[in-house]
Amino acid sequence: MATPRFSTNDVTVVFFLGGPGSGKGTQSANLVKDYGFVHLSAGDLLRAEQVREGSQYGDLIREYIREGKIVPMEVTVALLSNAMAESLATSPPPAGTKARFLIDGFPRKLDQAVFFEETVCPSELVLFLDCPEDVMESRLLKRGETSGRDDDNAASIRKRFHTFVETSMPVVDDFEKKGKVVSVKADSSVEQVYEQVKAGIEARGLHKR
Ligand SMILES: Nc1ncnc2c1ncn2[C@@H]1O[C@H](COP(=O)(O)OP(=O)(O)OP(=O)(O)O)[C@@H](O)[C@H]1O
Numbered sequence: 375m376a377t378p379r380f381s382t383n384d385v386t387v388v389f390f391l392g393g394p395g396s397g398k399g400t401q402s403a404n405l406v407k408d409y410g411f412v413h414l415s416a417g418d419l420l421r422a423e424q425v426r427e428g429s430q431y432g433d434l435i436r437e438y439i440r441e442g443k444i445v446p447m448e449v450t451v452a453l454l455s456n457a458m459a460e461s462l463a464t465s466p467p468p469a470g471t472k473a474r475f476l477i478d479g480f481p482r483k484l485d486q487a488v489f490f491e492e493t494v495c496p497s498e499l500v501l502f503l504d505c506p507e508d509v510m511e512s513r514l515l516k517r518g519e520t521s522g523r524d525d526d527n528a529a530s531i532r533k534r535f536h537t538f539v540e541t542s543m544p545v546v547d548d549f550e551k552k553g554k555v556v557s558v559k560a561d562s563s564v565e566q567v568y569e570q571v572k573a574g575i576e577a578r579g580l581h582k583r
Pocket residue numbers: 392393394395396397398399400401417479513514516517560561562563564565567
C-alpha cells in the first residue's frame with residue numbers, strides 16, 4: 375500500500391460533505407475564523423484549474439461541472455494534495471500544533487475517498503450538512519442570480535442532486551459505518567447551523583484556536 379503524502383501526526387483532515395447548496399462554503403468561513411482551518415474547496419480548485427492558462431483539463435472540467443458529474447479523481451486529488459503542500463510551505467501552523475484542513479465538497483465518490491486516504495492523508499472526521507432538496511434548490515437558484523456559476527441553473531441543479539444522491543451519499547453512509555460522521559441539520563439559519571456544527575466538532579475533541 376502507498377504511504378500517504380502527509381502524516382496524521384502533522385495534519386488533521388476534516389472532510390466537509392453535504393448536498394449542493396447545503397451551506398458548506400458559508401459554514402467554512404466560520405470554521406476558518408474560529409478553529410484555524412485551512413479551507414480547501416474541491417469545486418473552487420477545479421474552477422480555478424478550468425480557467426488556468428495552459429491547463430490540459432479546462433474543457434473536461436467545464437463539461438463535467440455543467441453536467442453535475444464528478445471529475446476523474448486523479449485531477450481533483452492532485453489539486454487538493456498540491457494545495458495542502460503549498461499551504462504547509464507558505465503558512466505553516468503555529469509551532470507545536472497540527473495543520474487543520476477543511477476539505478469542502480470532497481470526497482464525492484467512494485473510490486475518491488479510498489484513494490485520498492491512501493495517498494494523501496487519512497481523515498479525522500466527516501462533517502455532514504443534512505438539508506432537504508427543496509431548501510437547497512431555492513438557495514441555489516437565488517445564488518445563481520449573482521454567482522456566475524455555470525451550474526447554478528435549474529437543469530444543472532437537478533443533475534447535481536441526482537449525482538449527490540446516487541454517488542456521494544454512499545460516501546457519507548460508509549464513513550457513518552466507521553463512526554466518523556458528525557451530522558448537522560442544515561435547514562435553519564446560518565447562525566443556528568453553526569451552533570450545531572460547533573457542538574458536533576467540539577464533542578469530537580476539536581477545539582477553538
Ligand atoms: N443556513 C442558511 N440559511 C439560508 N441561506 C443559506 C444558509 N447557508 C447558506 N445559505 C446560502 O445558500 C447558498 C448556498 O450556500 P453555500 O454556497 O454555502 O453552499 P454549498 O454547500 O457550499 O454549495 P455548493 O456545494 O453548491 O458550492 C448561498 O447563497 C448562501 O448564502
